[in-house]
Amino acid sequence: MRKEGRNILFIFIGVALCAFVIGFGIWNKPHSDVKDADAVETNAISLYNSFTSDSAKAKSVFLDKIIKVSGVVEKVLVNQQQQQIILLKTSVSGASVNCTMEQNRNKIKQGDKVVLKGICSGYINGDTEMGIPGDVFLIRCYPSI
């Protein structure tokens, strides 16, 4: 009887320990590995056009997905967190594919042809009345080799 009680206690402790380890693992799971993940390939002009012409379709293909986008650098900026922002040219003046880099790459400059990999967070429409077009945004970007 005593041995049986001890076995139940061990099973209980074992289950609790497993639950804790699984829970801890889920709670501390790392962010997705953008750098080495497979990606949907496109270029900046068609990515931008797909969001402005058929938003629903663009969302189903690109939203929250890791994408590899090629394009020409329009401008290189730095945000308040000192992260590099690379704006890729689109067919609309003043509109870009707006890429926030995970690691700064000082070599990238205006006019360069680049291929960047990042997570597509979507499109924010600007203010057309005020002549400010929207951008398509990518976060956690890396240069693709």
Next chain:
Amino acid sequence: MKRVVITLLVIIFCCSYCNSYSQLYFTKNGRISFFSKTSLEDISASNNQVLSVINMQTGAIQFSLLNNAFYFPKAKMQDDFNDNYIESNKYPKSTFTGTITDIGTINLNNDGNYQVHINGDLTIHGITKNITAPGTINIKSGNISAAASFKVLLTDYNIKVPTIVTNKIAKEIEVTVSCNYEKK
């Protein structure tokens, strides 16, 4: 005579239109972050892809961001935020449209920090509420930056917290806004 008056009116209209446009400032990489202290774990996240436009003549100000662009230190927190709390698929954007009520106190030619008040409609999770918050506009050599901080009550925006953690998650979160603008 009639032609002269019409020409003058057109010139005046064009000048005021151009002047209004010349007072436009915008950013597409502003920052909005939030923080909530809880007994379980502090929750913080930031979004560095905020689109904001200010008209320094009228005081009109707007912000727009994609909810799924908030970055959390923990991936699980980010997943829970997008899937269970803010429901990013259903409500992809959060916006604010309002006015700097004391825009008249700001002199673009005079560098310094100007304490202002911002009033307008904040839309989160598909619900719009009118809010007023204090803010600071900084003018430095013609460059403009803005900062503001305010609290958001989760229940005001119908953001439901699972019952199991209700008592462990703060009912209001502190939102901080910080944008550096460029001239249109």
